[in-house]
Structure formats: structure tokens, C-alpha cells
Amino acid sequence: MAPVVERNRDATAPHLRLNFIDGQWVAAESGQTRENVNPADFSDVIGEFTESGGVDVDHAVDAASAALASWRGLGPIKRAVYLTEASRILGERAEEIAAVITREQGKLLGEARGEVERARAILDFTAGQARTLGGVTVPAEDDRTFSFTFRKAIGVVALIAPWNFPFAIPMWKVAPALLSGCTAILKPSPLTPLTSALLVEVFEQAGVPSGVLNLIQGDVAAGEALVANPAVAGISFTGSLPVGTAIHAGGAHRLLRTQLELGGKNAVIVCDDADVDKAVDAVVKGAFGQAGQRCSATSRAVVDVSVRDEFLEKLIARLGELKVGPGDDPESKICPVVNTARLDAALDAIAGAQREGGKVLCGGEREVRDDLPEGCYVQPTVVHTAWDSELAQEEVFGPVLAVIDADGFDHAMEISNSVKYGMSGTIFTASQSRAFEAIERFEAGMLHVNRPGVGAYAHLPHVGSKASQYGPPECSPEVFDFYTEWHSACITY
Structure with a gap:
């Protein structure tokens, strides 16, 4: 050598x-x-x-x-x-x-x-x-x-x-x-x-x-x-x-x-029998870790209507505790996006969702504070929207989560597979049968059950399907x- x-x-x-x-x-x-x-x-x-x-x-x-x-x-x-x-x-x-x-x-x-x-x-x-x-x-x-x-x-x-x-x-x-x-x-x-x-x-x-x-x-x-x-x-x-x-x-x-x-437009399915607290933890990590800038980021939460209100209440409370700030600040929990183009894209996606009838439940704006230097900061944002809205179909690559109602397991699977992408698919359920059926039915390359939908091992394929x-x-x-x-x-x- x-x-x-x-x-x-x-x-x-x-x-x-x-x-x-x-x-x-x-x-x-x-x-x-x-x-x-x-x-x-x-x-x-x-x-x-x-x-x-x-x-x-x-x-x-x-x-x-x-x-x-x-x-x-x-x-x-x-x-x-x-x-x-x-x-x-x-x-x-x-x-x-x-x-x-x-x-x-x-x-x-x-x-x-x-x-x-x-x-x-x-x-x-x-x-x-x-x-x-x-x-x-x-x-x-x-x-x-x-x-x-x-x-x-x-x-x-x-x-x-x-x-x-x-x-x-x-x-x-x-x-x-x-x-x-x-x-x-x-x-x-x-x-x-x-x-x-x-x-x-x-x-x-x-x-x-x-x-x-x-x-x-x-x-x-x-x-x-x-x-x-x-x-x-x-x-x-x-x-x-x-x-x-x-x-x-x-x-x-x-x-x-x-x-x-x-690209990816990855869904986390939260079933009616899910551990909601664990699902919220996973969505916070998957959707807002690294400000949502991952190909496998959780950009859609497809939630059974029977647990939707509980899920949203706990999710929004968690996000309210997270500080947006520089990556080298130990108190920061959500980092900036990479440049002004990504900043503008995230804000434009949120505005577009609102024009289509989506409801912004938290965030939705640029984060500006006296203690924050001028940078590319976006508030963690949750939008309740339809499954076929642009926000629910197209990649944002920012800290923006689309929450979509599902009427049962089959409906949730249909919504999850409705996009052109197929990078990651995740389900939270107490049912072993549903878990294995979801793995079979997800049109995605990397699959997760009762865990965050991001992250992979060096010895496992990092792979998607479809587009x-x-x-x-x-x-x-x-x-x-x-x-x-x-x-x-x-x-x-």
C-alpha cells in the first residue's frame, strides 16, 4: 500500500x-x-x-x-x-x-x-x-x-x-x-x-x-x-x-x-389497533428528522378515522415541543432545509394544499425568531388533506406531513399505493396478520412494521419500486x- x-x-x-x-x-x-x-x-x-x-x-x-x-x-x-x-x-x-x-x-x-x-x-x-x-x-x-x-x-x-x-x-x-x-x-x-x-x-x-x-x-x-x-x-x-x-x-x-x-412519497399507516404513542414517535422521527429531507422520509400519515383525533392531538403536542434551529445548537430538534429553493418549495407546497382545501393544523410558515440567525428554517407542518391532493401525491422534501383519513385497513392500503413512487412503506398495527398482509401489499421497496419508516442497514438493500x-x-x-x-x-x- x-x-x-x-x-x-x-x-x-x-x-x-x-x-x-x-x-x-x-x-x-x-x-x-x-x-x-x-x-x-x-x-x-x-x-x-x-x-x-x-x-x-x-x-x-x-x-x-x-x-x-x-x-x-x-x-x-x-x-x-x-x-x-x-x-x-x-x-x-x-x-x-x-x-x-x-x-x-x-x-x-x-x-x-x-x-x-x-x-x-x-x-x-x-x-x-x-x-x-x-x-x-x-x-x-x-x-x-x-x-x-x-x-x-x-x-x-x-x-x-x-x-x-x-x-x-x-x-x-x-x-x-x-x-x-x-x-x-x-x-x-x-x-x-x-x-x-x-x-x-x-x-x-x-x-x-x-x-x-x-x-x-x-x-x-x-x-x-x-x-x-x-x-x-x-x-x-x-x-x-x-x-x-x-x-x-x-x-x-x-x-x-x-x-x-x-424520489419517494412514503406512507405510514396507523391502524385502528395501533399503539398511537409509538406511531406518533415514529412519525416525528420519520417526517421531521433532518427536516424531512430523506428519500424515505414519512411524508404521508394514513390514519384510521377511529384513532385520527387522538393521533393528531398527540402529534401536534409533540411538535410544539420541538425547537427549530441550527444543527450545532444542542437544543435544536429540527434543522433548517438546505437552501432557499427548498425553503420556497416547502412553503409553496403548503400554500397549494390550502388552496385545494387542506387544513394546516400546525406550522405552515417560515420560522423567524430574534434568537435565530437568518437561514432556511421552516416550521414543522401538519396538513389534513385529501388522498389525491398534490401535497399527498408529490414529493416535498421538507418538514411537511400530509395526514389522510382512512376508513379501514383496505382503504389505507389503497391510499398508500396511490402514488407513483414506492420507496418506503410502514404500518402500525397489533395484528400479526395485518402486518404480514401489508408487507405483501405495499408497493414499496423498504418495509417497516411498528417502527420508524426511515433508516436502513449497510447489509440490506436500499431500494425502491415503481418510480x-x-x-x-x-x-x-x-x-x-x-x-x-x-x-x-x-x-x-
Whole structure:
């Protein structure tokens, strides 16, 4: 393994504002930059980060292509050594990185620490897959013939990551990509460039060879260039349905392999026999944790009319106890949204629901207080609305919950499955029969019974159905079905 690279650990160090191409921190060819601002405090400018275009992308793809043969030739067991070293370094730098996530993305410091822990769990799990990443032997039809299957890395991959989990989601792309033998270009969201630079620096410190992992900072131009470059064999994307669809369509003419994790409009069903207190706890966590900015966030509570009033009374009381504030304030329970565009989108969704006849039961406005810096703060909001309203059908990605009446279990299941998305489904019930029937009937990829509908394990598939997912899952052993392709061989002796 190459020696550990010593770097300035100041998270605002100039090199972290650049691209990382072929083992070097370099500015974009255009010289253009983008300002990065703390969503909890507009007066806190984190820095100016390089803004890349097609030329920079081509340089990164060329570097990844040049490094591919030697990296793929190492084999998964030797490649896993780098992941294990990255996990060790991440453990040492966990608090530093969590603080940067909070400053840049806005989430509570406790949530940021949990994200770093999740990223390290993904590294450890992925490294452990090195000794199982093989094929099978099968009987041959011919005499004196040995038949078997094996995996081979697909080549150079582009990893396009979102801002809501700016460390964990890139990690669950980078780790399996590298273990499989692919070389990679990571393009993070332009809203969280510093967090992604820290992730790449961890791998640099771990000694990953030049060109194996590259970082391109930028927005639409960089993403389009990755889709268009013929040397990119696959793109793993997490983000919105329209962008994911555009990536898939843009590469379809050359049969570009895509793995797309898209939106969600997730329901929690609260049955007439539910433990209402536990359901309220789960909804508070699922709908308002991280200000609702999760693909698996609870954005609909489908509540049996017999327990609706009790549920709403307890839910609104709980929300009244939660302080909205900066992520680094220990008293804050709900963080800001990531930028003014998400702030406006949340407020517009609430106003639209009211125009359609929805009733705002709490919140509904921007949070403004004398003790609060100017930032992207939205009050936790509950809207009682119809199942087919826009608020109940379309993703908001903010701290806004639609509460929908259900007349019995079957009705609740129909409402839950009425949306185009299928990321997560949750039910609260005392009935074992209902629980198993719900698991069978939910049109969603990740299912929960009597627990919050958010969160997942590093070794379980992170996957949706319907318009929430295209291609193999992320996390879990199944992720390697994206980064590798199957081959078969027959040897006559």
C-alpha cells in the first residue's frame, strides 16, 4: 500500500475547494467558482468552490480510464485493504467530518454523527465482501469440461450524489465501485462540495492510487458531460425523478448502464389497533428528522378515522415541543432545509394544499425568531388533506406531513399505493396478520412494521419500486450487480 498522505486537517483548506483528478487537487479549467453558504446562517460563507465543465470531466475520465487495468488487476482482497484503511482514518476524523456536514448541509450534529457512523459501517461491510465476490461452478454437459461463472468490473463509473446525505450516499457508491474493480468519478451536489472533498481526501490518505477515485465539483454541465462521455460505462445516480430520467434517456443510445435511486412519497399507516404513542414517535422521527429531507422520509400519515383525533392531538403536542434551529445548537430538534429553493418549495407546497382545501393544523410558515440567525428554517407542518391532493401525491422534501383519513385497513392500503413512487412503506398495527398482509401489499421497496419508516442497514438493500428505483439496489451484496457484469467460462481438459 502507498504511504499515508499527510494533509492540512483544516476543513476549509484551499485544496478542498478544488477538483481531485489523477491524484492532484486542481481548479476547473474555466476558473469559475460557486459560493457555498451555511443554510443555518447566511452570514457564514464556507468558501468558493471550483465549478467544472466538460473539459474537466474529460480529464477525470481519462485519468480513471488509465488507472483501470492496474486497479482491476489487484483483485478484490487487495482492494479491500484500502477500504479498511479508509475506515480507520474515518474513525479518527469522524467528529471533524460530522461538524462539516452540519455546517454545510444543515442537519443536526447528532444526525451528522450518525451519517458518519453509517458511512463507516458501509466501508466495513463492503470490505468484508471481498472474499465472497466470486461466481459459482456448474455442471457441464460435455465430458471432461469444467464450467464456472465470475464477475468482472464494468469499467469507469460516474457516481452522482445528492446533498441530503452528502457523506453516506457517496460512500455507498464509492466503496462498492472500488471494491468491484471499477475506477470512479464522484460528482457531488454543488450544495455540499466540502463534505465530498473530505470523503475523497480520506481515500487519498488511505493510499488509493492516482486516477482510481476522482472528484469533479459542479452542476448540470458536469453531469451532462459524464453522461455523454463514451468511456463512462455506468452511472449511479441518487436524486430527483426528472434528473434521473434525463440521465437514463441521455445514455440510452449507447446502452449506458444506470442505477437510479429517485424520489419517494412514503406512507405510514396507523391502524385502528395501533399503539398511537409509538406511531406518533415514529412519525416525528420519520417526517421531521433532518427536516424531512430523506428519500424515505414519512411524508404521508394514513390514519384510521377511529384513532385520527387522538393521533393528531398527540402529534401536534409533540411538535410544539420541538425547537427549530441550527444543527450545532444542542437544543435544536429540527434543522433548517438546505437552501432557499427548498425553503420556497416547502412553503409553496403548503400554500397549494390550502388552496385545494387542506387544513394546516400546525406550522405552515417560515420560522423567524430574534434568537435565530437568518437561514432556511421552516416550521414543522401538519396538513389534513385529501388522498389525491398534490401535497399527498408529490414529493416535498421538507418538514411537511400530509395526514389522510382512512376508513379501514383496505382503504389505507389503497391510499398508500396511490402514488407513483414506492420507496418506503410502514404500518402500525397489533395484528400479526395485518402486518404480514401489508408487507405483501405495499408497493414499496423498504418495509417497516411498528417502527420508524426511515433508516436502513449497510447489509440490506436500499431500494425502491415503481418510480423510486431503476436498476440494482444500493448497499447489500446485490449492489455488485451494478458495478460488475457476469461472465461464464467452459474449459475442456
